[in-house]
Amino acid sequence: MDLWRSIIEEPDSICDRYRRLWAEQTGREREYYDRVRDLFNKTRRPEYLLYLLLRCVKAAVRYNSNGEFNQSPDNRRRGMNPETLREEIVGASRLLRGKATVAAADYREVLSDVTTSDIVYMDPPYQGVCGDRDARYIKGLGFDDFVATLRDLNDRGV
Ligand SMILES: C[S@@+](CC[C@H](N)C(=O)[O-])C[C@H]1O[C@@H](n2cnc3c(N)ncnc32)[C@H](O)[C@@H]1O
Known part of the structure; x- marks a missing residue:
């Protein structure tokens, strides 16, 4: 839900943070994915989740029994180009900002x-x-x- 909040309320900031991760992975994609996954499991920061969502196998989120994200990377892909993603996220924010409430509830x-x-x-x-x-x-x-x-x-x- 923090990721949705970021997408709606601070689209440019979440896009900038994704772009930084995406660029930093260059040349060490596999190892970098594992590092981001560890960081996400420790901090739950939304930019790490966004990166994992765009790089993991079939964009399918999987958690182990300890609640840790454990899906593997799709090694054929680097994740969505940051500028393409920005268009998507800015569009979603424009539609939802001021109108949507994000909740994590039953x-x-x-x-x-x-x-x-x-x-x-x-x-x-x-x-x-x-x-x-x-x-x-x-x-x-x-x-x-x-x-x-x-x-x-x-x-x-x-
Ligand atoms: C098929 S997925 C939805 C995927 C989502 N539409 C998307 O595009 O990412 C089903 C969702 O139901 C949620 N869920 C499971 N039990 C729930 C409950 N009791 N109350 C609310 N959500 C629940 C799961 O956490 C999961 O995110």
Whole structure:
């Protein structure tokens, strides 16, 4: 969520920080990725996450059981060109600044406030990727609770 806050509130600063990391990796991409991943796991700084997202395999975030980012790099790619990324981020900021609230909360908490004038879009974990045998998400999402919540939204006309 800190990354979204940075994208919305300080797009130029997050882009400058990404550009610095992107340039510094030149000629030692593999080793540099591991270093940034260690730094992210220690500090949780948003520019490190942005770099990891743009360089990791399939842009697929993976955490180990200690909550540490552990996805490998895609060694065929250097990460998005910083100026292309800047266009994307500045565009997102222009759309969302002053209009969006960023929250890290259980979906049920967020949905408790929505009304019939809201459109709700959700992108929940697929069934089967958050059970005991697949720890892709740190917290699971209970199917029955999810169905009950959807039913409640229907009842409330959302
Ligand atoms: C398919 S991913 C969404 C990906 C996202 N749309 C994107 O483009 O990055 C599912 C998301 O649901 C989140 N999630 C899992 N359980 C949740 C819960 N109880 N409340 C809110 N979010 C939850 C996961 O952390 C994960 O980020």
